[in-house]
Amino acid sequence: MKFATTDGYVATEDLTVAVNAAVTLQRPLLVNGEPGTGKTELARQVAQALNLPLIEWHVKSTTKAHQGLYEYDAVGRLRDSQLGDARVNDVRNYIRKGKLWQAFEADNRVVLLIDEIDKADIEFPNDLLQELDRMEFHVYETGETVRAHLRPVVIITSNNEKDLPDAFLRRCFFHYIRFPDPETLAAIVRVHFPGIKDALLTAALTQFFELREVPGLKKKPSTSEVLDWLRLLLAEDLAPEDLRKDPRSALPRLHGALLKNEQDVQLFERLAFMARGQR
Structure with a gap:
């Protein structure tokens, strides 16, 4: 076998x-x-x-x-x-x-x-x-x-x-x-949450991979952390549009499941501040 x-x-x-x-x-x-x-x-x-x-x-x-x-x-x-x-x-x-x-x-x-x-x-x-x-x-x-x-x-x-x-x-x-690519990660998510809607999954994983690629991130969120985050999103019954970033903050919704130290939270706060200053 x-x-x-x-x-x-x-x-x-x-x-x-x-x-x-x-x-x-x-x-x-x-x-x-x-x-x-x-x-x-x-x-x-x-x-x-x-x-x-x-x-x-x-x-x-x-x-x-x-x-x-x-x-x-x-x-x-x-x-x-x-x-x-x-x-x-x-x-x-x-x-x-x-x-x-x-x-x-x-x-x-x-x-x-x-x-x-x-x-x-x-x-x-x-x-x-x-x-x-x-x-x-x-x-x-x-x-x-x-x-x-x-x-x-x-x-x-x-x-x-x-x-x-x-x-x-x-x-x-x-x-x-290797860290899963989007297609593999989507398959992993569906194993844990078989009823998740495609629109929410796509929006969440897009935001997740964008977060992982932010320069200067001290600890990139892992597979287990994205599963925790999605569990919270489903528990809150959030829709894909609810995941759109607040222009006043670069932090994702329920970011405590993804960002695990103060430096990374401050990094996103600085990014939001710089974005507001350029407008």
Whole structure:
């Protein structure tokens, strides 16, 4: 079974090719792109399309690679030994399995999502090289080696906040999710709002893409933000003519769903001021 566009996710042709190539090669798929372009949701949709369980590991700035393998609670074992707890005789009682361990020991093939790998420190990807390449790791406290029963489908996302090591990149199949063109974005919108009228959709997306192209914008609104904006427009039952810009303000209606910092709001206010001064 191969991945393709689903009822809840519009995948471009190059994205479907990348997913299926990574599955065929049994390589991790490294997905890069702007925040909000559906990288995390891709893993969920791949799991659904391939009818496989999904295991999600969301990386934070404090996450260490070994946490994906297992964590050993030495403090808890010491405390229990002082209390005379019989559990201390088996070290396995103090080992918590990480997401990679769960994926490796699964009886059936799974999809493993390693989300936002670039949030962790630069050594994080290197520390997972061998485990992701050989699909096994050693547990020093018990002396056992954990090997994958079936190689999972590994999807790794990155927001490109920092460069990833070359050695890590060589082991991945890479795909960059470009921001959707108007036609693709319209298709995505219709998946989420199947009853939206064509006139409103056209007017909203025209204004949205004009906003994204404003020079000096610090944070361009993403796919998820335009969906939030359209949800508000539909909730307010606005018509296409309601989206026409107020000549006194360059800001779109309900702009808080699209502009997420003070600098960008001030940018549009300055543009409106300059436009009034030229009249």
